[in-house]
Amino acid sequence: MILLITNKFDPHVDSVILCLQKKKIDFERINTEEFPQRLGVAINYHPFKSFLYVNNRKIALDSIKSIWYRRPLPPEPHRSIKNKAIRKFIIDESESVLFGLWESIDCHFVDRPSILRRAENKIYQLKLAEKLGLLTPQTLITNRLLDLKNFTKKCKSNLAIKTIFSNVIDYPLKSEVIFTNKLLKAKDIDEEAIEYSPHFFQEYIEKAVELRAIIMGQDVFTFEILSQESKKGKYDWRRDLANLKYRIHNLPASLKRKYLNFVKMLGLNFGVMDLILTPDKKYVFLEINPNGAWLWLEKKTGFPLSQKMAKFLIRGK
Numbered sequence: 001m002i003l004l005i006t007n008k009f010d011p012h013v014d015s016v017i018l019c020l021q022k023k024k025i026d027f028e029r030i031n032t033e034e035f036p037q038r039l040g041v042a043i044n045y046h047p048f049k050s051f052l053y054v055n056n057r058k059i060a061l062d063s064i065k066s067i068w069y070r071r072p073l074p075p076e077p078h079r080s081i082k083n084k085a086i087r088k089f090i091i092d093e094s095e096s097v098l099f100g101l102w103e104s105i106d107c108h109f110v111d112r113p114s115i116l117r118r119a120e121n122k123i124y125q126l127k128l129a130e131k132l133g134l135l136t137p138q139t140l141i142t143n144r145l146l147d148l149k150n151f152t153k154k155c156k157s158n159l160a161i162k163t164i165f166s167n168v169i170d171y172p173l174k175s176e177v178i179f180t181n182k183l184l185k186a187k188d189i190d191e192e193a194i195e196y197s198p199h200f201f202q203e204y205i206e207k208a209v210e211l212r213a214i215i216m217g218q219d220v221f222t223f224e225i226l227s228q229e230s231k232k233g234k235y236d237w238r239r240d241l242a243n244l245k246y247r248i249h250n251l252p253a254s255l256k257r258k259y260l261n262f263v264k265m266l267g268l269n270f271g272v273m274d275l276i277l278t279p280d281k282k283y284v285f286l287e288i289n290p291n292g293a294w295l296w297l298e299k300k301t302g303f304p305l306s307q308k309m310a311k312f313l314i315r316g317k
Helices: 011-022 084-103 113-119 124-133 143-156 253-266 295-301 304-316
Strands: 003-004 025-029 039-044 048-052 056-061 066-069 109-111 139-142 159-162 168-170 175-178 181-183 200-202 209-216 220-223 244-250 270-277 283-289
Touching: 003 011, 003 109, 011 295, 011 304, 025 048, 025 066, 025 175, 056 113, 084 295, 109 244, 109 304, 113 124, 113 175, 113 253, 124 253, 124 270, 124 283, 139 143, 168 200, 209 253, 220 253, 244 295, 253 283
Parallel strands: 003 025, 003 066, 066 109
Antiparallel strands: 039 048, 048 056, 139 200, 159 181, 159 200, 168 175, 209 220, 209 270, 220 244, 270 283
């Protein structure tokens, strides 16, 4: 059996489920926000046995062959529980149970939550990338204005500013997405804000095209994002994702080996890597998202990534 751990609204999982159904593969989808209201667990010891109860189905977790830990959401207590402290207590208890449950399953895991937490950290990623000899931009993470001024001189004021972890600010009535921006002038830097929060700066790298490499096990599927043809998407292709052009890209074999080794060192079985191909044909590593999006690339290019993911899960260890 294949277990898909996500939320109610995940088109990536929807697409892979269609492939599993065509192949008549036994699977179950877990929407984690349904725990503990509509999703049941039982964990026994002496000997250790664990079970999930989903839609009146009892699943022994030692029968799971593969797990895709895609986009889970926090558990939701029953709406009849109004007290905020009690709701938080239930959420904390529930998250701890689910974390322990997933970590206790011995199967092909794409990927374990404990591994994802470390692997998604950009500071750790860039340190490892440098260690493995991947080409990366000059980078500074700081909340010190003096260090930033020195870094600005080093990069000749040619800087990009990014977020370190989340690219969304959730306000009470709306959410604001923070994109990567190029700092065109020194006055674009909010000097007062630097000391209020750590900031992530990189040397701005000129682009021929941007690349997104989807890594599944030993397979690497790479796509060109023609962001430089769009004024809106020039500095961050996410600003104009629907209107850009995309092409399949063939990575050099030597780079494939390096990227596969990088993913292995992170402990991952899957990852979505963002790269820049410069005008002088250099490949620059930016970051890897252990649960990055790819479905729109399938729709834009016709390349069957959903089928590839289904086969990856079916194949198992």
